[in-house]
Amino acid sequence: MSDKALLKISGLHAYVEQFYILQGVTLEVPSQGAVVLLGRNGAGKTTTLRCIMGLVPKCSGEIIFSGEDIKGLPPYEIARRKITLVPEDQGIFALLNVGENILVSQRQSSSRGELARRLDFTLSVFPDLKLAWNRKAGTLSGGQKQMLAMARALANENHLIMLDEPSKGLAPLLVKGLGNVIRQIQANSAVLLVEQNFAFASTLGDTFSILSDGKTVLSGKMSELLENSETQQRFLGVSANEGLRR
Amino acid sequence: MGRAVFRFPSINSVAILIFICLVALPLVTSSRSAYSMVNMIAISGVFALSYNILVGYTGILSLGHALFFGSGAYIVGVTMRHLGPSLPMLGLAIFGALIFAVAAGLFAGYLTLRLKAIYYAMITLALAELFVIFAEKWRDLTGGWDGLNYKVPVAIREPVAVYYLVLAFTAAVVLFTRRFLDSPTGKVIVAIRENEQRASSLGFNVFRYKLIASVVAGVISSLSGVVFALESRFVMTGILSVEKTLEALLMTIIGGMGTLFGPLIGAAVVHLTGDWLAEFAKIHPIFERWPILFGFVYIFIVLAVPGGVMTGWNRLAQWVATKSGPGKPTKGDRNE
Amino acid sequence: MKVLVILTVNGLATGFLLFMMASGLSIIFGLMGIMNFAHGALFMLGSYVSTWAYLATGNFFLALLAGIVAGGGVGILAERTIIRPVYGNHLGQILTTLGAFMILNEIVKMLWGPNVIPSPVPGGLEGDFTVGGLTISRYQVFIIFMGIAIAAAVHFVLNRTRLGMVVRAGVENREMIQILGVNIRRVFAMVFLLGTALAALGGAMIGPTLGQIGPFVSTQYLLLAFIVVVIGGMGSFIGSMIAGILIGLINNYVVWLYPPAAMPLNILLMSAILLIKPTGLFGAEGGR
Numbered sequence: 001m002s003d004k005a006l007l008k009i010s011g012l013h014a015y016v017e018q019f020y021i022l023q024g025v026t027l028e029v030p031s032q033g034a035v036v037l038l039g040r041n042g043a044g045k046t047t048t049l050r051c052i053m054g055l056v057p058k059c060s061g062e063i064i065f066s067g068e069d070i071k072g073l074p075p076y077e078i079a080r081r082k083i084t085l086v087p088e089d090q091g092i093f094a095l096l097n098v099g100e101n102i103l104v105s106q107r108q109s110s111s112r113g114e115l116a117r118r119l120d121f122t123l124s125v126f127p128d129l130k131l132a133w134n135r136k137a138g139t140l141s142g143g144q145k146q147m148l149a150m151a152r153a154l155a156n157e158n159h160l161i162m163l164d165e166p167s168k169g170l171a172p173l174l175v176k177g178l179g180n181v182i183r184q185i186q187a188n189s190a191v192l193l194v195e196q197n198f199a200f201a202s203t204l205g206d207t208f209s210i211l212s213d214g215k216t217v218l219s220g221k222m223s224e225l226l227e228n229s230e231t232q233q234r235f236l237g238v239s240a241n242e243g244l245r246r
Numbered sequence: 247m248g249r250a251v252f253r254f255p256s257i258n259s260v261a262i263l264i265f266i267c268l269v270a271l272p273l274v275t276s277s278r279s280a281y282s283m284v285n286m287i288a289i290s291g292v293f294a295l296s297y298n299i300l301v302g303y304t305g306i307l308s309l310g311h312a313l314f315f316g317s318g319a320y321i322v323g324v325t326m327r328h329l330g331p332s333l334p335m336l337g338l339a340i341f342g343a344l345i346f347a348v349a350a351g352l353f354a355g356y357l358t359l360r361l362k363a364i365y366y367a368m369i370t371l372a373l374a375e376l377f378v379i380f381a382e383k384w385r386d387l388t389g390g391w392d393g394l395n396y397k398v399p400v401a402i403r404e405p406v407a408v409y410y411l412v413l414a415f416t417a418a419v420v421l422f423t424r425r426f427l428d429s430p431t432g433k434v435i436v437a438i439r440e441n442e443q444r445a446s447s448l449g450f451n452v453f454r455y456k457l458i459a460s461v462v463a464g465v466i467s468s469l470s471g472v473v474f475a476l477e478s479r480f481v482m483t484g485i486l487s488v489e490k491t492l493e494a495l496l497m498t499i500i501g502g503m504g505t506l507f508g509p510l511i512g513a514a515v516v517h518l519t520g521d522w523l524a525e526f527a528k529i530h531p532i533f534e535r536w537p538i539l540f541g542f543v544y545i546f547i548v549l550a551v552p553g554g555v556m557t558g559w560n561r562l563a564q565w566v567a568t569k570s571g572p573g574k575p576t577k578g579d580r581n582e
Numbered sequence: 583m584k585v586l587v588i589l590t591v592n593g594l595a596t597g598f599l600l601f602m603m604a605s606g607l608s609i610i611f612g613l614m615g616i617m618n619f620a621h622g623a624l625f626m627l628g629s630y631v632s633t634w635a636y637l638a639t640g641n642f643f644l645a646l647l648a649g650i651v652a653g654g655g656v657g658i659l660a661e662r663t664i665i666r667p668v669y670g671n672h673l674g675q676i677l678t679t680l681g682a683f684m685i686l687n688e689i690v691k692m693l694w695g696p697n698v699i700p701s702p703v704p705g706g707l708e709g710d711f712t713v714g715g716l717t718i719s720r721y722q723v724f725i726i727f728m729g730i731a732i733a734a735a736v737h738f739v740l741n742r743t744r745l746g747m748v749v750r751a752g753v754e755n756r757e758m759i760q761i762l763g764v765n766i767r768r769v770f771a772m773v774f775l776l777g778t779a780l781a782a783l784g785g786a787m788i789g790p791t792l793g794q795i796g797p798f799v800s801t802q803y804l805l806l807a808f809i810v811v812v813i814g815g816m817g818s819f820i821g822s823m824i825a826g827i828l829i830g831l832i833n834n835y836v837v838w839l840y841p842p843a844a845m846p847l848n849i850l851l852m853s854a855i856l857l858i859k860p861t862g863l864f865g866a867e868g869g870r
Contacts, residue, residue: 053761074767080763084761084763087758091757093750093754093755096750100750104747108744109763152762307676360857364617367617368617368808369852369853371805372809375801376849383842487801492680492683537688538684538689538692540684541685545685548668548674548677549674
């Protein structure tokens with residue numbers, strides 16, 4: 001793997017309350033393209049993302065982003081370095097309206113002009129949100145909330161966008177639309193994607209990394225994984241019939 | 247050749263030593279103020295000890311604990327005043343106090359089931375204030391704001407008699423509490439404080455144990471109020487108030503939350519230092535507000551040395567043990 | 583009828599003062615998860631400093647300012663020394679804010695003695711004026727106007743400024759707002775400062791209504807603040823206003839009818855809410 005990786009994680013161990021969740025995670029995310037983090041439920045995928053975002057206090061190991069060790073920094077400092085996370089529950093502020101959700105997500109460290117530009121860009125990708133600008137975000141449908149969550153990630157310049165199971169709970173048609181959005185995002189940012197839906201994930205990622213019981217067990221090119229149904233079965237519980245063959 | 251081993255005294259032996267000294271005190275002096283100081287420390291100490299059962303051992307933060315203390319005291323006081331200072335009446339009063347303590351303890355325990363910690367603190371604050379208001383408004387019965395004085399049965403009028411009553415009571419409570427905390431029930435209670443979810447998932451009926459702890463703490467507190475009433479022959483609304491509960495909290499924190507002797511040590515520290523500082527008040531009025539010093543000490547301990555005096559003791563004991571070479575390990579007071 | 587109007591006016595006035603104290607407490611809890619047990623003491627501090635300043639200078643607005651500065655100053659100090667070290671530690675927060683409560687009580691007793699001191703109505707706001715045959719106290723009306731102005735100001739900040747947006751979002755989901763890049767520590771400090779200053783202002787204005795103030799103010803009003811916050815809902819500004827006014831009115835009506843029932847009734851209401859809907863009338867579920 002290249003030296004020019006945007007994000008390099010090695011030897012990551014983490015405790016959440018008294019549980020030893022991450023027991024040795026190694027991961028690399030290049031500055032272009034998407035990396036998919038796979039594994040069964042409870043393997044530690046979400047915790048890995050949260051460690052990167054600075055939300056897990058008991059974390060040890062190295063998290064190097066653009067040459068800087070960001071482990072231990074508070075979340076807002078991580079965000080300032082142009083990293084963001086769309087959590088599993090999307091984190092939409094139900095009592096604020098759609099517009100406020102987007103505006104509040106814009107980091108004040110960028111210039112006004114820059115923020116305005118990005119806002120226009122975001123709204124061009126998600127025109128529906130412009131229509132819903134004054135609606136309370138809690139009244140949006142599941143799919144719309146997901147779009148809003150994505151829009152918040154786009155509303156700032158981000159070098160790394162982390163997505164935690166974005167397709168969860170979405171109808172298949174919406175999942176397709178989501179895929180297009182993520183592909184669009186990839187044009188400008190690196191993406192680290194956690195997904196349970198392997199079929200969906202495999203269409204998006206160039207590289208993959210599999211976690212099992214808190215440890216990294218395998219990484220490589222997505223194309224290789226797609227051909228190897230035995231690996232799919234072993235680590236992801238995906239049967240040969242459900243898995244994709246190239 | 248054996249090395250002389252210096253064993254850091256166990257807290258139990260120190261406690262026994264102090265107790266023996268206290269028992270012998272009347273042989274050495276008949277100073278009322280000496281008795282009074284010991285009485286105050288002992289009574290506050292027991293009150294704080296009961297509070298510690300709730301806060302330190304079970305992990306329930308109540309701001310209304312003075313209710314038990316005050317009600318115990320008031321029931322005795324009011325009975326002595328209105329029904330006459332005889333032993334049978336005293337017995338009746340104590341009986342009444344116990345009934346009330348058990349009922350209130352059950353209710354308080356029930357509330358812990360329904361409310362999260364912060365809400366529990368708030369509602370206990372409210373209920374305590376409610377009783378203060380009752381005590382104030384019901385002047386005919388309680389003497390209101392000015393308080394109530396009364397006589398006690400002849401048998402307990404002599405200062406020495408009261409003194410030994412207090413000592414006996416304190417010893418009894420300490421022994422009982424030790425037994426209680428060492429019992430299986432007590433151990434479950436500590437487990438609940440450490441990790442309620444785990445205790446629950448291990449199959450313990452957390453609620454039942456909290457209820458037991460509430461009642462035990464309430465009854466001990468109520469009895470300390472009874473003894474207080476007999477010792478001081480005067481009750482006033484302050485003993486029901488939040489301030490009184492905070493006093494117990496202060497003593498518990500200073501002495502060491504979650505340790506058996508901590509609250510008693512805390513009581514001693516607070517009363518002795520307070521007395522000493524009050525002496526200075528004669529020199530300069532600013533020392534009249536010595537409680538402020540305790541506020542600062544309290545915050546310092548909460549932030550810096552959460553274990554209070556007992557932690558210091560235990561650490562010292564461990565340090566001495568390592569320095570004095572192989573020998574029997576010190577029997578520190580059991581604490582969590 | 584006359585009595586009803588007077589009671590209502592007084593009730594509204596008290597209600598607004600309660601709202602001032604409770605809204606800060608409520609938002610601090612909703613955003614920071616801290617139940618500031620010292621809040622009642624800040625209210626009391628405001629009343630003492632303001633009364634003293636008025637008696638010393640004769641200028642009421644200067645006195646109010648002094649109260650606000652005292653409250654805000656203590657708030658800043660407290661946030662730095664005893665709140666920050668215990669973020670996230672619930673027991674620790676209760677303990678340290680209780681400690682601050684104790685200390686502030688003693689400081690007040692140290693500076694002004696343990697007994698009550700008189701708190702006169704400032705010149706210019708004394709007396710009553712007659713409207714349509716009814717006599718209404720000028721000072722109470724003043725409080726109501728101030729209350730409305732402050733409520734409007736807080737509403738403006740909450741809904742039309744970025745800080746307000748961040749606070750509202752943070753009350754709902756503290757973690758997400760940090761992910762989005764907000765330096766939550768700075769927001770906490772600001773909110774705590776505003777909350778304590780507001781409580782002190784409320785206290786500054788209550789003195790003349792009561793006629794005299796004493797150390798009892800801290801416990802009594804802390805309790806009332808809790809009641810208002812619980813009923814109105816943690817983290818809800820609207821809730822504290824409505825509940826504040828409600829409690830203010832109820833108190834005044836009941837006190838007139840049967841004084842001893844007032845506080846028990848309040849406590850009953852609080853208990854009912856705690857047992858039925860602990861998040862209060864307008865409380866937000868959440869605040870992770």
